[in-house]
Amino acid sequence: MNPLKVALLGCGTVGSAVLRLVEEQAADLTARVGRPVQVAGVAVRRPDRHPEVPAHLLTTDALGLVTRDDVDLVVEVIGGLEPARSLILAAIESGRSVVSANKALLAEDGVALHAAAAKAGVDLYYEAAVAGAIPLLRPLRESLAGDQIRRVVGIVNGTTNYILSRMAETGAGFSEALAEATELGYAEADPTADVDGFDAAAKGAILASLAFHSAVTAADVHREGISSVTATDVARAAEIGCTVKLLAICERVAGEDGDSVAVRVHPAMIPTAHPLAAVGGAFNAVFVEAEAAGQLMFYGQGAGGEPTASAVLGDLVAVARNRVAGAAGAGPSAYADLPARPIAETPTRYHVSLDVADVPGVLATVATEFARHEVSIATVRQDGHGDAATLVIVTHSAPDAALSATIAALREVPAVRGVTSVLRVEGLS
């Protein structure tokens, strides 16, 4: 049987695992696809750095490889916007189906890439772009296709989850935990993409697009990282039975002028009894709430060469089968076309800790500020010590702008000596 030929773009941790798995599982892949699957070439920048790859496969001419006559399918694991985008478009426009693990590119330019794939009648699959090995995009796109998804809440970045887990375990501050993560290889030398939430925001945009059948890009995502999370925040969370996690939250919000999609990435306190709270270290998990299906959770390894390669190979089998059948699979749809909702108008809940003077009327003064901004208080705890006291307040749900305006106003109240912790709260009933 004539083999299907694959062009592999990039040969780092993921690419080399893909190359190895395609060889190791050749017999199984043949049986599952209906034809043998072979790597026809591997495009890299520095061939001399890949002694493990047979020399005749290596090339620096990625564009030439992608458009070579004998290439049927393209696997892109270079990452980043360029040259990945141009190479994927060249592959699609010349009739090749593409499997990609590129979250940044899909979050930025998914609409254009999908349109190109639909026009060319080829597949563009990218399960590996979100939450590594966890089968997530296919379930969202296909298994829940007959349901209405309400919310998707995910821990989708292993580096920040490791740092926050260590802060909770050791009482360390952010810098100390980051230094440890860097030393152990859990954080990159430049940790910005992880720590500042860019990575999670890209994944949030992809999840929201699929869940709500709407075009959501990274620019639509409200993004806050974890560098301002303090040891005090983590301790305060524990006091109210919560733990701090960096969450990517995608919600369908009903409004007077129709539904919209709110996507945000920020640290938040969640109850320790919530299924996401137990997701520690470098694991990822995504919690989905749908009208009929109810609550679902998907859990597994979110990064690493082998797990990510597993997701790439699952997609490779799917696009190869489609190629053998002479058809393309159904692409994601954007028919709902829901607008993005700004964070200011998105309902959230806050936890606030205040250092206040322990004088009569302080609570009344503070409560008045909340009321003035139409923010309703759910619980207050007041601990007096000497002439000072601590107020720990958890609000009900309110527009985020009202909550942040309340905090700004509280900073100006004379009796409030300091705002010691402010974090959003998720998953409380």
Place this chain on the structure above:
Amino acid sequence: MNPLKVALLGCGTVGSAVLRLVEEQAADLTARVGRPVQVAGVAVRRPDRHPEVPAHLLTTDALGLVTRDDVDLVVEVIGGLEPARSLILAAIESGRSVVSANKALLAEDGVALHAAAAKAGVDLYYEAAVAGAIPLLRPLRESLAGDQIRRVVGIVNGTTNYILSRMAETGAGFSEALAEATELGYAEADPTADVDGFDAAAKGAILASLAFHSAVTAADVHREGISSVTATDVARAAEIGCTVKLLAICERVAGEDGDSVAVRVHPAMIPTAHPLAAVGGAFNAVFVEAEAAGQLMFYGQGAGGEPTASAVLGDLVAVARNRVAGAAGAGPSAYADLPARPIAETPTRYHVSLDVADVPGVLATVATEFARHEVSIATVRQDGHGDAATLVIVTHSAPDAALSATIAALREVPAVRGVTSVLRVEGLS
């Protein structure tokens, strides 16, 4: 646009939820499928019992409905072997794709039904048959298609999970907890299918077939229910940091003459730190270990009209899209054709509690019995009280036949006054 017409067979809890969702989500389904989807008829035994269904849709002639000229797709939610099997075959043979939630039928006759579907070029999908709303079969079949699955361990029966959860919480025995479950509607009047593990065994056979690309039927599954689990078993489990769950375990076992598939359903102790241990009440969860992907877990509602209907609708969208595209999706493959391994030759681990006479040499006598059967002991705890003592033993892994022979031999040892608890142990490192 010409609508796709669906024949709905059965209108109980799941069927009526399917009917309602197809109507409520008509606009979304049209957008997702590319053509409207309409229920053309509902086959029931007693039309007078379904006042909620428009009268012109109801019929008692299921076979006539399935083969009616205008019907494109068939949804079977009757359950049981007949007439479901004949109706599904009639649908397939007359060119209709089928969505089914029928675990008993798929576990018994999946091979023949798939062969018929392949021959007719139609789809047979059944996500709802295992673990209700949890997207599980599609991820196993497609997302992990490029990986090698090693084990699938699931809590796939909500009734038994509820009963075992209550036994752990209250210290009640099996009969008492079953009575409570029956009263609350978590157990049926005749609880045999759940309590004796038939339901879980059918799901295990389906999971194993997909995970290992081999034909596994319910008859290949070793099955033990929970009616012999005692309050003592549950208490002993807690003492060693474990909890008792009814597990469906599907494993690929390497042997001298090639790999085989071992599928078993039985109660087992698992460590409380294992992700499955926290799955309480009527929830289901399935833990998957794959070569490259590592550990994955899928969690959600395993039963109920709405969650099951969500899975049915996801499949309905898939088969409808395929129909619009003029193609059938890839069916499951059985190319690996691995033989089923009998329980006697399957490696397991046991926990055993013994009441023994507190005399010198008892431990040596007991240890000798284990050694004689070539079973290695992992841990022993000995608690003396008066002239008696309790021995709590956890073994290493050994063929199940050797373990059960050891227990039988221990019952004949004079110093052993009683075997108070025997349960298999899973998930210990």
